[in-house]
Amino acid sequence: MRMGRKSSESMNGANRSYLAQKLTKGGARLTAQRKMLVEIIQNSTGHLDAASLLRLAKRRDSRIHRATVYRTLELLKRLRLIDELDLMHLEGEKHFYEPRTRSEHFHLACFRCGKILEHNTPTFERLKKEISEQTGFKIEVIRLEAGGQCEECRAQADSSQSDASRAAR
Amino acid sequence: MRMGRKSSESMNGANRSYLAQKLTKGGARLTAQRKMLVEIIQNSTGHLDAASLLRLAKRRDSRIHRATVYRTLELLKRLRLIDELDLMHLEGEKHFYEPRTRSEHFHLACFRCGKILEHNTPTFERLKKEISEQTGFKIEVIRLEAGGQCEECRAQADSSQSDASRAAR
DNA sequence: CGTTAAATGCGAATGGGTCGCAAAAGCTCC
DNA sequence: GGAGCTTTTGCGACCCATTCGCATTTAACG
Ligand SMILES: [Mn+2]
Ligand SMILES: [Mn+2]
Ligand SMILES: [Zn+2]
Ligand SMILES: [Zn+2]
Numbered sequence: 507m508r509m510g511r512k513s514s515e516s517m518n519g520a521n522r523s524y525l526a527q528k529l530t531k532g533g534a535r536l537t538a539q540r541k542m543l544v545e546i547i548q549n550s551t552g553h554l555d556a557a558s559l560l561r562l563a564k565r566r567d568s569r570i571h572r573a574t575v576y577r578t579l580e581l582l583k584r585l586r587l588i589d590e591l592d593l594m595h596l597e598g599e600k601h602f603y604e605p606r607t608r609s610e611h612f613h614l615a616c617f618r619c620g621k622i623l624e625h626n627t628p629t630f631e632r633l634k635k636e637i638s639e640q641t642g643f644k645i646e647v648i649r650l651e652a653g654g655q656c657e658e659c660r661a662q663a664d665s666s667q668s669d670a671s672r673a674a675r
Numbered sequence: 676m677r678m679g680r681k682s683s684e685s686m687n688g689a690n691r692s693y694l695a696q697k698l699t700k701g702g703a704r705l706t707a708q709r710k711m712l713v714e715i716i717q718n719s720t721g722h723l724d725a726a727s728l729l730r731l732a733k734r735r736d737s738r739i740h741r742a743t744v745y746r747t748l749e750l751l752k753r754l755r756l757i758d759e760l761d762l763m764h765l766e767g768e769k770h771f772y773e774p775r776t777r778s779e780h781f782h783l784a785c786f787r788c789g790k791i792l793e794h795n796t797p798t799f800e801r802l803k804k805e806i807s808e809q810t811g812f813k814i815e816v817i818r819l820e821a822g823g824q825c826e827e828c829r830a831q832a833d834s835s836q837s838d839a840s841r842a843a844r
Numbered sequence: 845c846g847t848t849a850a851a852t853g854c855g856a857a858t859g860g861g862t863c864g865c866a867a868a869a870g871c872t873c874c
Numbered sequence: 875g876g877a878g879c880t881t882t883t884g885c886g887a888c889c890c891a892t893t894c895g896c897a898t899t900t901a902a903c904g
Contacts, residue, residue: 535870535881556860571884576861592761594816599768599892600860614812625810629802634821636796642826643783643792647763650819652803657811704850704901725891740853745892768861769891 528585539563539570543578544587553591553602553622579603586647593622594653612650618659697754708732708739712747713756722760722771722791748772755816762791763822781819787828 525544529536546562547554554562560575582588582603591602594615612630614623634645655663694713698705715731716723723731729744751757751772760771763784781799783792803814824832 530871533881537870537882539883569884573862573885574883577882592818594818595759598859614806614810614814616812617815623810623812625806625812627802627805627809629798629805633796633798633802636798637783637794637821640796641783641792641794642829643785643794643821644824644829645783645821646786646823648819648821649763650817652806652812652814652817654815655813660811660813699902702850706851706901708852738853742854742893743852746851767890 528587529581532585534581534585538567539574540578540581542566542570543575544582547582547588547603548605548607553593553604555597555600555602557600559603589647589649591649592651594651596620596622596653612652614652614654614656616656616659617653618655618663621656623656697756698750701754703750703754707736708743709747709750711735711739712744713751716751716757716772717774717776722762722773724766724769724771726769728772758816758818760818761820763820765789765791765822781821783821783823783825785825785828786822787824787832790825792825 525536525541529540534540542563543559546559546566550562556572556575556579559579560570560572563570563575579588579590583590586606588603588605591604591613593602593613594617596615596617597620609626610630611624611626614625615621616623630650634648637643638645694705694710698709703709711732712728715728715735719731725741725744725748728748729739729741732739732744748757748759752759755775757772757774760773760782762771762782763786765784765786766789778795779799780793780795783794784790785792799819803817806812807814
C-alpha cells in the first residue's frame, strides 16, 4: 500500500476543492477519469483536440475510452470550465479545447504556417457589452476567430511578391 | 426550343458579369452547376447548410451531386464570395453558408429557441482594425459568434425563475 | 469544331462524434 | 464501511458531414 504522493496528486488536493465545487454542482460525480482529463487540460499549454486528449489520457490509464473523453468535454463545456474552438478548421473539422482559467482571448489562425496567435484588447470587452445592450441577448459563450496571414508569413509573401513582379518585368 | 426567359434568368444576366468576373479569375469555369448554386445562395434569405443547398439544387436539376455542392462551396469560400458559419453547432456539426454581398454582421444563436440573430456595431470594425494594428496579422476571414439567450427567451426564463422561487417558499 | 484541362457524377471511404447497453464506480445514509 | 440507488464508464456499432479516386462530361480557347 503506497502512501507516497506525487506532486501532481498533492497539487490535485488544491484543485480538488475547486473542481469538486464546480463538478459536484449540478450532480456530476468526481470520477477518476474526469479528474485525470481536467488535469491534463489544465496542465496542457497548447490547444488540445479530443484525439490528443484521449492519447494523453491513455498514457496514464490505457483503459479510458474515447466516449468518456467526448462525454467529459461536453460536461466541461456545459459547466463553462473549458471553451471549444474551431481555429478556422485549419486542421479539418475537429474541435479544440482550452481551460477557461486563463484570461480571455481570441484566436488568429495563419493559413500559411498554421500558427495560432492568441490576442485580446479592451475593445473586445466593449463589443460584448454593446452586443448585450443593443440586442438584449445574454451571451453565455462567445467565439471570435480570424484566419489570414501572420506577420512573418505576410513579410515573406510580400518579398516573394516583389520577387515575382521583378521577374515579370 | 423555348426562348422564354424567366425573371430569374434575366436577373442572371446582370449577375453573370459579376460572377464571371469573380469565378473566371483564378481559372474557374462557369458551369451550369456553379451558376445554379450561386444563384440559390444569393436568393436565399436564411442560412443554408450543404444538405439544404443540395436539396434546393436538385429541385432545379436532379442530376446534381452532393460532391459538386461541397466542391462549389469550397471554391466560393476561396474566392470570398461566401462565408462559412458554425452557428455555435446549434444543429450538430454541419456548417452554414451566406453570401458576402450582404453587409457584414455576426451571429447570435439562442440555445433555447434556436433563433439566429444577426447584428453589427461599429465597434466590430474597430476591433478588426485594432487586431491588425496590434498583431500585424492580416485578417482574411473573421467569424464572431455567440451563444446564449435571446431577449424573449431570457424574459421567459426570468419569469419561470421567479415562479420557481415563489414555489420554493 | 477539335483539343485539352478542368469539372462533374458516382459510390466507396474517412473521420469526428454519438448511442444503447451491461458492468463498474460514486454518493448518501445509516 | 457496507447496502442501495444513481450516475458513469467501456465497448462497439452506428451516424452524419464531408472527402476521394476515377471514369465521363463539359467549358474554354483557338
Ligand atoms: Mn465547427
Ligand atoms: Mn487559446
Ligand atoms: Zn504564418
Ligand atoms: Zn431564444
